[in-house]
Amino acid sequence: MVIRRLVGRWQGVVLSLIGLIATIWLGLTGQLALYIHPRYFVFTVIMAVIAGVLALAAFALAPTAKDEHGHNDGDGHEHDGDAHARNDGHGSRWGWLWPLGSVLTIVAAVVALLILPPSTLTTATVAQRDLNGSASALTLKAPALPGKGDYSAFTVRDWASLLRSGAGQDFFADKTATVTGFISADKTDPNVFFVTRFVVTCCAVDAQPIGVPVYHPGWQNEFKTDSWVTLTSSFRANPNPASREAIVLIPHTINPTAQPAQPYVY
Amino acid sequence: MTLPAVDKRKQPEHGHRSPARAFTSKSAAGLAIGLAIVALFAVVRVLAPSTPETLGLPNAARDFATLSISVVVESLPFVFLGIVLSIAVQVWLPEGMLLRRLPRSPVLRRLVLSLLGMLLPVCECGNVPLARGLVVKGLTVAESMTFLFAAPILNPVTIVTTAQAFGWNNGILVSRVLGGFFIANLVGWIYSRHPRPGELLTARFQETCNVADHDGGAAGKVRRSVQMFSQETRAMMPALFIGAGMAGLIQVAVSREVLVALGSNPVWSVLALMLLAFVVAICSNVDAFFILSFGATFMPGGIVAFLVFGPMIDVKMLALMRTTFTAKTLLQLSLLVALCAAVLGLAVNYGH
Numbered sequence: 001m002v003i004r005r006l007v008g009r010w011q012g013v014v015l016s017l018i019g020l021i022a023t024i025w026l027g028l029t030g031q032l033a034l035y036i037h038p039r040y041f042v043f044t045v046i047m048a049v050i051a052g053v054l055a056l057a058a059f060a061l062a063p064t065a066k067d068e069h070g071h072n073d074g075d076g077h078e079h080d081g082d083a084h085a086r087n088d089g090h091g092s093r094w095g096w097l098w099p100l101g102s103v104l105t106i107v108a109a110v111v112a113l114l115i116l117p118p119s120t121l122t123t124a125t126v127a128q129r130d131l132n133g134s135a136s137a138l139t140l141k142a143p144a145l146p147g148k149g150d151y152s153a154f155t156v157r158d159w160a161s162l163l164r165s166g167a168g169q170d171f172f173a174d175k176t177a178t179v180t181g182f183i184s185a186d187k188t189d190p191n192v193f194f195v196t197r198f199v200v201t202c203c204a205v206d207a208q209p210i211g212v213p214v215y216h217p218g219w220q221n222e223f224k225t226d227s228w229v230t231l232t233s234s235f236r237a238n239p240n241p242a243s244r245e246a247i248v249l250i251p252h253t254i255n256p257t258a259q260p261a262q263p264y265v266y
Numbered sequence: 267m268t269l270p271a272v273d274k275r276k277q278p279e280h281g282h283r284s285p286a287r288a289f290t291s292k293s294a295a296g297l298a299i300g301l302a303i304v305a306l307f308a309v310v311r312v313l314a315p316s317t318p319e320t321l322g323l324p325n326a327a328r329d330f331a332t333l334s335i336s337v338v339v340e341s342l343p344f345v346f347l348g349i350v351l352s353i354a355v356q357v358w359l360p361e362g363m364l365l366r367r368l369p370r371s372p373v374l375r376r377l378v379l380s381l382l383g384m385l386l387p388v389c390e391c392g393n394v395p396l397a398r399g400l401v402v403k404g405l406t407v408a409e410s411m412t413f414l415f416a417a418p419i420l421n422p423v424t425i426v427t428t429a430q431a432f433g434w435n436n437g438i439l440v441s442r443v444l445g446g447f448f449i450a451n452l453v454g455w456i457y458s459r460h461p462r463p464g465e466l467l468t469a470r471f472q473e474t475c476n477v478a479d480h481d482g483g484a485a486g487k488v489r490r491s492v493q494m495f496s497q498e499t500r501a502m503m504p505a506l507f508i509g510a511g512m513a514g515l516i517q518v519a520v521s522r523e524v525l526v527a528l529g530s531n532p533v534w535s536v537l538a539l540m541l542l543a544f545v546v547a548i549c550s551n552v553d554a555f556f557i558l559s560f561g562a563t564f565m566p567g568g569i570v571a572f573l574v575f576g577p578m579i580d581v582k583m584l585a586l587m588r589t590t591f592t593a594k595t596l597l598q599l600s601l602l603v604a605l606c607a608a609v610l611g612l613a614v615n616y617g618h
Contacts, residue, residue: 012500012504015504019342019503021311025312035336037552048342048343051346055300056297057488059296110310114314116331118318118335120332121329124518125518128518201552202553202556204336205337205340205548
């Protein structure tokens, strides 16, 4: 009964604290970008701070036992435990399920938000979401072609857009790309992997995988999927004409690299 | 901080101990407990392992966690904003300021309420606590539904992002705004005919509505604001966390290729995109950009159905609305809105 009342009253505030401490910590350590688009950073942190003040005030101004007695029909939420006891079969048989569920929610929130290390999405989601499948994650921001042929600032997204736009082999003949991304396998051609990034419009939930194909037979022996690499190479026709990717990068060297601070592209 | 006058009146049995002093020391103790919990959580977060590789979780489990966490981190500030607005409406706004100015005629009232979102550019998860606050203040259940369903679509941010994403192409923007407006008012009209609207609400929320709140004075208001914060977070937070977990789980489990494959058929594109909207539970402010990234594969009617259905009904919204409406009501609402959105989408597909 005591546990039920404690959980009943403080569940919301404690869950809020878990969420906002995780948010502020992610903000301070520069990892919010793993979950949401940078345009929300300021708003998210400000609301977390405001909610933090309110949550602490809720602890400071908690109604006392006497208060509860005083406005017994004034404070609707004091009845909650009882209301649920009534709803869930007169409190005896299944009444314990409610606080148990609440405690489990809190435990799950602590594990997910406070204990698990923050992480980007992985190749599991690439497989789930059809690489380069969403047309206009690519064409939406078709890159402006630089006048002097300086393509060094082009990202995975820019190159993937150009490849997708159907520019022919002539166009790519003299271009050199430097791209950074993580490795995901080509589902159809074992000699090809993709240098992959996720495009995020709002938060990680809507992430769309995009990638540039790289022809490198035996890459499986050198690299694991999900590991981050940087490579520089010119574009060539795919030596395997049956492959779905007609134009590929064929690099001499592939350098392993650390995951960048902003793993997603926008 | 002084004790609110009202409390003194209500508890004469405090007796010889000075109530004011008891109150101050108690709130200091409460604050200390709160700070201790904050410190504990912060220490856990800082000491926890910082590289994902250390735990050796399979990729699918990692992505499930990442997706669920991203729903929480994305929605949390909007839910807090909604709660703050709800507190403002319930406690700080002069009595009747908002509701008394509404027109008398029920139809006109709902029309005006569906435009309220123009003033409150909150995304749909923030609207739930606000709608609860408005019901406590005397809005009818049917009117709250109209507000809840119209506000995320008839909302300046949503309209601007939809216009940026689609412009005037295929009437997507117009269909979304007018369709959302129409469906919200239709739902409101249907439920305004309900003989006992109280039964649409959960027993728990009905009790909240029956609370008589007459504390006067600024100190009393601060106190009530804070209590309302813990009350609303208790209703919203478990729903948000559970909804986020479900959204993450479905994303990992349901392959998106299947949905996308259905996109070019006039009927299936509508149904598939409504299912997608239900599953991804994305904010109405940005869903236009999201669906634009699928744009080429889908027919415009499917996109309209996505943009109309998603802000009203999705996994996360159902969990949040369950705090207020009964399961039966939500089922009816979901079917009704789904039917309307499907009709709208099909009309767009076959109409042009």
